[in-house]
Amino acid sequence: MNKAQLFDQIKRKSSFLCVGLDTDLTKIPRHLLSSSDPVFEFNKQIIDTTADLAVAYKPNIAFYEALGPKGWESLQKTLDYIPNDIFTIADAKRGDIGNTSGLYAKAFFETMNFDSITVAPYMGVDSVKPFLAFKDKWVILLALTSNEGSMDFQLIESQSGKPLFQEVLEKSQHWGNPDNMMYVVGATRGEKIAEVRQIVPEHFFLVPGVGAQGGSLEEVAKFGMNATCGLLVNSSRGIIYASQEKNFAAAAKVEAMKLQQEMSELLDKYCY
Ligand SMILES: O=C(O)c1cc(=O)[nH]c(=O)n1[C@@H]1O[C@H](COP(=O)(O)O)[C@@H](O)[C@H]1O
Numbered sequence: 001m002n003k004a005q006l007f008d009q010i011k012r013k014s015s016f017l018c019v020g021l022d023t024d025l026t027k028i029p030r031h032l033l034s035s036s037d038p039v040f041e042f043n044k045q046i047i048d049t050t051a052d053l054a055v056a057y058k059p060n061i062a063f064y065e066a067l068g069p070k071g072w073e074s075l076q077k078t079l080d081y082i083p084n085d086i087f088t089i090a091d092a093k094r095g096d097i098g099n100t101s102g103l104y105a106k107a108f109f110e111t112m113n114f115d116s117i118t119v120a121p122y123m124g125v126d127s128v129k130p131f132l133a134f135k136d137k138w139v140i141l142l143a144l145t146s147n148e149g150s151m152d153f154q155l156i157e158s159q160s161g162k163p164l165f166q167e168v169l170e171k172s173q174h175w176g177n178p179d180n181m182m183y184v185v186g187a188t189r190g191e192k193i194a195e196v197r198q199i200v201p202e203h204f205f206l207v208p209g210v211g212a213q214g215g216s217l218e219e220v221a222k223f224g225m226n227a228t229c230g231l232l233v234n235s236s237r238g239i240i241y242a243s244q245e246k247n248f249a250a251a252a253k254v255e256a257m258k259l260q261q262e263m264s265e266l267l268d269k270y271c272y
Helices: 003-013 030-034 038-050 061-065 069-081 098-111 125-132 164-172 187-199 217-224 248-270
Strands: 017-021 056-059 087-094 116-119 138-144 181-185 204-207 231-235
Touching: 003 248, 017 038, 017 087, 017 248, 030 038, 038 069, 038 248, 056 061, 056 069, 056 231, 061 069, 061 087, 087 098, 098 116, 098 125, 116 125, 125 138, 125 164, 138 164, 138 187, 164 187, 181 187, 187 204, 187 217, 204 217, 217 231, 217 248, 231 248
Parallel strands: 017 056, 017 231, 056 087, 087 116, 116 138, 138 181, 181 204, 204 231
Antiparallel strands: none
C-alpha cells in the first residue's frame, strides 16, 4: 500500500487508528480456549467489529512466536483475514547484518505479505536498507519509543550535542523516503513529537502509547499531524481487552469507536 492509498483510507474512515493485535492466551475470554485456534478466533472477531474503524492492524510478533509453530499459523491466518485495503504492520523490531536483514524482509514481506515491519536502527544503514529494497513495502524505524528505558540511550547526548534519537532521524531519513519509511514515536512523549515533526515533516509516525500507557491523543495530533495526517495511532490492550466476557468484540468496537470519533475531530482541527 502506498502513501496516497493510506491517506485515502484515513479520509474515508475519518480515522488514523491502528488496532494492536497483542493477543495473549492468558487474557482472551475463556470460552474461546476450546476452539481449535483460539488466537485466530479472537483476532477474527476483533477484526470483524473494528475493520470499519481501523486503518491499520499491528500484530505484535512476540505474542505469536511465543506459541511456536501454532502461533505462526494463527498469525498467517490473521493476516489473510485482514481486508486488503487495511495497512498491516509486523511489529517485529528486527534489524541485523545485511544478508540477515534481507531474509527478515523476505519472511515478513514475501512469505507473509505484510505491508510494513518495525525495525531497530542501531545496527545502522546496512541493517535497514535490505528492508527498503522491497517495492510498496515500508520500514517503520524506532525513533523515540514510549517506554521508560527510552531514556537510557535515545535521549542521551551524542557527540554532536544532540540527543541520539535526533541523530537517528537526521541520518536515517536519507536511507529511504516518506513513501517507504515511517518512524515510531511514542505517545507518552507528547512534547517531543513536535521536535520529531520538525526534523521529518513528511513522514508518517506510528504512535503507540495511548490507552494502557496513558499518552494523550490530542497532544499527539496537535504536535504530530501534517497535511496528509502523518499519524497511525496504535492502541492494543485498551481495545482488545476492553472486556474478557463473551461480548469482548462488541466491547472492543466501543473503545475503537471512541478513539475514531476523537480522531475524526482532530483531523478536522489539524489536518484538513
Ligand atoms: O513498535 C511499537 O509498536 C512500540 C513501540 C514503542 O515505543 N512502544 C510500544 O508500546 N510499542 C508497541 O505498541 C503496543 C502497545 O500496546 P498497548 O500499550 O497495549 O496499547 C505493543 O505492541 C508494544 O510492543
